[in-house]
Amino acid sequence: TPEKAAEYIWESSVEREYIHSFTTVYDGPITPDSTELDGGRFWSRSEIESNLGRDIFTPNFEEEYRRIFQQLR
Numbered sequence: 001t002p003e004k005a006a007e008y009i010w011e012s013s014v015e016r017e018y019i020h021s022f023t024t025v026y027d028g029p030i031t032p033d034s035t036e037l038d039g040g041r042f043w044s045r046s047e048i049e050s051n052l053g054r055d056i057f058t059p060n061f062e063e064e065y066r067r068i069f070q071q072l073r
Helices: 045-051 059-068
Strands: 003-011 016-023
Touching: 003 059, 016 059
Parallel strands: none
Antiparallel strands: 003 016
16 A cells, blocks of 8 residues: 655756655566656665766655655665
8 A cells, every 4th residue: 555755845947846755565566668668777775875966867856765765764
């Protein structure tokens, strides 16, 4: 069952969004829909953390990651 992890307003110089983030645990196969994505991959937490601030992720993703996952430590 998804659980609400965060709710906040993300604002940058080009956008403003009302964000609702959820987390869940799933132990099964995940198959992305190829009609909606032209690529992608899964990242480990250590890979994400070593690439924060390097212009690889969107600023919104980095903010969301910090709000949700770094507080769980």
